[in-house]
Each structure stands twice: as structure tokens, then as C-alpha cells.
Amino acid sequence: MAHMYVAFIALLLGGLAGLLQVLVRSGEFTLPTGIKIGYYQVLTVHGILLALILTTFFILGFQLAAVSRTAGAFTNTQRKIGWIGFWLMVIGTAAAATMVLLNKATVLYTFYAPLQAHWIFYLGLTLVVVGSWLLCIMQIMKYREWKKAHPGEISPLLTFLAIVNSILWITASLGVAVEVLFQLLPWSLGLVERIDILLSRTLFWYFGHALVYFWLLPAYMAWYVVVPKVIGAKIFSDSLARLSFMLFLLFSFPVGIHHQLTEPGIDGFWKFIQVVLTFFVVIPSLLTAFSMFATFELRGRELGGRGILGWFKALPWGDSRFLLPFIGMVAFIPGGAGGIVNASHQMNQLVHNTIWVTGHFHLTVATTVVLTFFGVAFWLIPHLTGRTLTPKLNYLGNISGILWGTGMLIMSFTMHIAGLLGAPRRSEFSTYGGAEMAYDWVPYQIAQAIGGTILFITIILIMYIVINLTWFAPKGQEEFPVAEVAAGAEKTPAILENFKVWGIILVALILFAYTIPIYEIITNSPAGSKGFQFW
């Protein structure tokens, strides 16, 4: 619950910043000058609170609950480690947020150099990362304990999936840790005058693309294990779920350069290699889509649905624990297709740095992932507080899912179209209006403002539901749904749980994809030509 409190406060404040942004971009509204908050500052608040704080706190809270539910309660030592991690994250968040609010860290959520923040901001982020490691270590300790107590057995699926995501997170955040500790912190403290920008961006994106899968995988956990139970089905295949998570672990890393396809200084050959590897990371999502369709069709037919689409109608549409993740899945069809466009080197030239990309991630993280998280919160919060999801709250939950889907559809559809016509990303309206304007963006911006306003209203509704589920709903027992594997499913091969084998392949793939590009960046930089050094 401690994680949920922080996550939902971040949702409210981050959502408010989002509302201000779409209003400013519509050209109809200017931020009150008295508050002295600029557009980029609001954008930074929005990105950090929603993309970094809401996600990390929600995910770690959900994973702790999932591991404890399926592998047994945490020991006292494990809980202590967890609390230290949690408080480090809270202190780090408060430090970083203070600097952003003081306008000393208006560096957007990617905090790229050459934008520079106050050193306290970087230190705050470091604390968030170190705290999150402790929370991951706590889960890994529980997993190892379970394995010792059950020699030769395959671990509970939900615990295994959470562990894979924890390992993914630790491996990913090593990249950003190196960037912050060896480049950004010394630079912001004035210890070094200059740093290698390309190197910092490459380290960031080694982390950044894996980060998007750190957000996605908890949603997939809910899809594979929770949603089947909610609709009364069984897990289609335990092996397929484990395989898809292992593929994510391997292919989340050697792909970061697909965010840097337009950057000079990285050889075209390595861009090509990472584009090809990006197409490999699409495969586990296609496996997941297949598995979900299979689960839904089998269950729909069990419920009496006939014909090509009869099974579809038979699904429990009135249950918000199912409806919200389902809307998230539907959004992931265009969201994922947009990702494939982004990754295709030539098409990337058209969409890169346009508002198309903003449309892409509002479908993926802000719809697919976040709607699934809301669907999870609707049973997880009452499960933790000893209350129940009443029919009224469930009904409001469904309304919130439909409103969120509608707001995002309007907003991200127009973002995609405007992006294709060349509207830049991350620009204040006034900076690209006026005489040089190639198109009249106003209708697109107004549509985005309408979508954004619907989203903010939905956030208020979600907060109402969450507050009720936390303090006011009737006392009772809400189930933590965990489905069983279908009786006819194949036995899970032990190799899928052999972390040593997958670990070696993972390290080999990372070294293959990054050693030469990073060596070349360092040796070809002005500082690098004088000697091998970080700055």
C-alpha cells in the first residue's frame, strides 16, 4: 500500500501537469506568469512523475505483492531491506522533485546532456535507482529461498515473471547509473568542464529501451496470470509465458540505438544490427497476443459463444478487472505497429522528433500499461486494505476505462497524424506558430486539448475510486486472482528457468551490440582522441 500511495499521488500531480501542457499547446491558454512555471518545467514534472515515479512505485509494489502471494510471505530481513529501499526511493523522489519545482532541473524526463540539472536532482535519481535495486533484491532473495525449499520444482509462474522483470531492471539501470555517476554528477558539480554528449545518450538509451519493457512486463504478468482467473479461464501455456519473458530479458538491451538512428557518430552498420535485433524483441509480444487470443477464445466458447465471433460476446464485459486490461490490449495493436514503424530505419527519418513519437508512447505506456495497472489496482488495493470492490465502484471503474480509452484515442490519433505532417515534439505552441507554419496545427492541438481534458477528468474519477477502495468501501475480502495452468498444457521445460544459460547469452548480446559502438564513440570524440577517458 505504501507504494500505491506514492504512485497515485504521482498520477494526480503528473496528470495535472499534463492538462496544463495540452492547454498551453492549444494556443488558447498561457500559464499564469505569477507562478513563474514555464512550459518545459511543466513537461518535466509531467514526464518524471508519470513515466518514472508512478510506474516504478506501482510496479515494485505490485511485484512485491505478487511474489508474496505466490512464493510465500517475506521474512523479517527481507522486509527490512524492502523498507530501506522504499524510503530511499521516497527521499530521492522528494529531492529530485524539489529541484524540478525550483526550476533547477528543467531537463525533461530523459535528462539528456547538454541540458544540465542541479546535482541534487541527479543524486535524487540515484537514490531512487538504488532503492529500487533493494526492492528487487528482496524479491530475488524470496525466489532463491523458494527454490531451495522446493528442489527440482518449477517456481510459481507469477514469482518467476516478477524475478525476470527485476533482473531486467537491475541490468538496465546499470547503464543510467554509469551515465549519472561518471558523467552527469561530476559535470553538474563542476568537477569536469565538458562531457561526451553522444556517450551519455548512448548509455541512457541502453537503459531507456529496456525501461519501456520494465513498464510493459508487469502488465503482461497481469495478462498471463490474473486476467485468465478473472474471466474464469486457465493459463493457456506456462512455458509460453516464461519463454516470452526470457526473450524480453535478452532482447530488451541490444536495441537502444534505435532511439539514435538520426544521430551522427554511430556507424550505420551498428544502427542496422540494432534495428534487426529490435525486430526480435517484437516476437515475444506477438507470442503474447497469440496467447491472449487463445485464452479469450477458449473461455468464450466454454461460456457458450458460437461461430466466428460469438465467443467474443460471451466474455465478462461488465468486470472492470477484465475490461481495463482488455482496452489496454486493443490499444497495443496500433501502439505496437507504431513501434515497428519507429524501428524501421528509413521510416524513422520521417517520424523521429515529431509528435508522432509522443502519440506512440501515449498508446503504449499511457494506455496499454497504465490501464492494465488501473485494472490491477481495482482488486489489489481492496485486497490489501481488507475492503471490497462494490458493484458501484466496479461500474465507475468501467466508466473510467472507457473514458481513458476515448481520451487517449482522440489525443494520440491526432498526435500521430500531426506528427506525420511534421509537427515537432516537445515544442511550445508559440514557437512553431506564425509565419513559418507549413500547416495549420490549431485543429490538431485543440483535439489534443479535448483528449487531455477527458483524461484529467478520468484521473479525478480514478482517484475517487482509489480513495474509496483505500478508506471507505465496505470491509471484506477481495481476491488476489491467480489462474492455474490448463490441464492439457505441455510440461514446462527446466531450461526456461536456467538463469545461468540465459545470463551468459544476455551478457554476450550486450557486449556484441555495444562494445564497438562505445569504443568508437570514445576514441573518435575530441577528448577520446587525446586518450581513453570518460569526459
Ligand code: HAS
Ligand atoms: Fe516504443 C520510442 C520502437 C514498444 C515506449 N517508445 C518510444 C518512447 C517511449 C516508448 C516512451 O524503434 C519515446 C522515448 C523518448 O522519450 O524519446 N517501441 C518500439 C517497438 C516496440 C515498442 C519496436 N514502446 C513500446 C512499449 C513502450 C514504448 C511497450 C512502453 C511501455 N519506440 C520504438 C522506437 C522509438 C520508440 C524505435 C524511437 C522513436 C524515435 O525516433 O525517437 C515493440 O515492442 C512493439 C511490439 C508490439 C506489438 C503489439 C502486440 C499486441 C498485443 C496486444 C494483443 C491484443 C489482444 C486483444 C489479445 C507487436 C500483445 C484482443 C483484441 C481484439 C480486438 C479481439
